[in-house]
Amino acid sequence: MNLAVKTYTTGEIAKICGVNFRTVIRWIEKGYIEAYKLPGRGDNRVTEDSLVKFLKNNNMPIPSEIETVNKRVLVVDDDEKMARAISRTLKKAGFDTDIAHNGFIAGSKLEVFKPAVMTLDLKMPGISGLEVIHYVQNSEQLVNLKILVVSAQDQKELDEAVQKGASDALSKPFKNSELVARVSQLIGVN
């Protein structure tokens, strides 16, 4: 259990943003940066999430120390062999992977594992790939998640998936190098 949350003071943020800490306080007062106050004198504290959100909103450079490059990929496929094959290939390429064999586990792990990319088999029993895409599209938590459809279905279905919101599609069978290339591109763009 990790309860600790990294927080930043106005002084630290001032250095990160290259401005005076007085200015940071004003940004907080105006609501540009989300912060909470300590009981004593009312010192401001900003969580890492809030800071990153602020920096992104304003296209400000994010220091590498606090930018957690997310190289996690969740492999969703009910075919265990296929899932392991994909996972192995991606692991070799330096990605951090996890596997979900059904929709329930996929949904759960999306929130816990927090992958940057999900490879999705369109045709899984009891669950429609398009439904999953639609759900992700409309979920606030998952706006940054990229979906790479991996399916044996014909090109028309793949195109539809991309049109409905998947980031990319790959038809089975595929070359491992092609898989790695697609995932790399999706994560690189991020």
Add this chain to the structure above:
Amino acid sequence: MNLAVKTYTTGEIAKICGVNFRTVIRWIEKGYIEAYKLPGRGDNRVTEDSLVKFLKNNNMPIPSEIETVNKRVLVVDDDEKMARAISRTLKKAGFDTDIAHNGFIAGSKLEVFKPAVMTLDLKMPGISGLEVIHYVQNSEQLVNLKILVVSAQDQKELDEAVQKGASDALSKPFKNSELVARVSQLIGVN
């Protein structure tokens, strides 16, 4: 019956609040945080209630792990009518509900909505209720989640679900009062 009351030391609170433990001690001295002292050296202990009260008073982020009264129920059923009926009944009884029509959404909402109880239809297309129970049992994030199986299957199946880890089981059709009673009991015990 659970007699133990979770308490926090100054060091733990310091991590949660992102400050030095010396500061936490000063907050206690000034009465910002309600605490009691151990007989030996006078170590401070803060109950979970006191800590949450303090965090709320100061608009500080509350770690989800220590969230207190949780009256949220996630209704998992692919039959939309049935799901809405269950949800409506529980809402009337004062619970906070959300609905998931398939396994994927269920898994996802479990992590976001963080319910205390999940009502689970055993027989959903493409996903085995027992599989879900097994997954929840082995998930660190979901140890406190209670599962109330709601199903039209025969008693043998219900018994098996309970034996495999469900907290309780209710056979369809059921009386609304019975549903509320079961959920209330599961949440009350918590």
Add this chain to the structure above:
DNA sequence: GCTCAACCTGTCTAACCTGTCAAATGTAAT
């Protein structure tokens, strides 16, 4: 190109809160 107002930012101050350090002491595990 110029002026002006509006606004944001940097600097300074006093007050005081917070972090750090060290030594002492209690607690838990071996």
Add this chain to the structure above:
DNA sequence: ATTACATTTGACAGGTTAGACAGGTTGAGC
């Protein structure tokens, strides 16, 4: 007993706040 670790306390250095004021930037109007 002995060890390792967490907590307390005091003292001190350093950081943070709010207000006031000066300097700099921006954009509109001429």
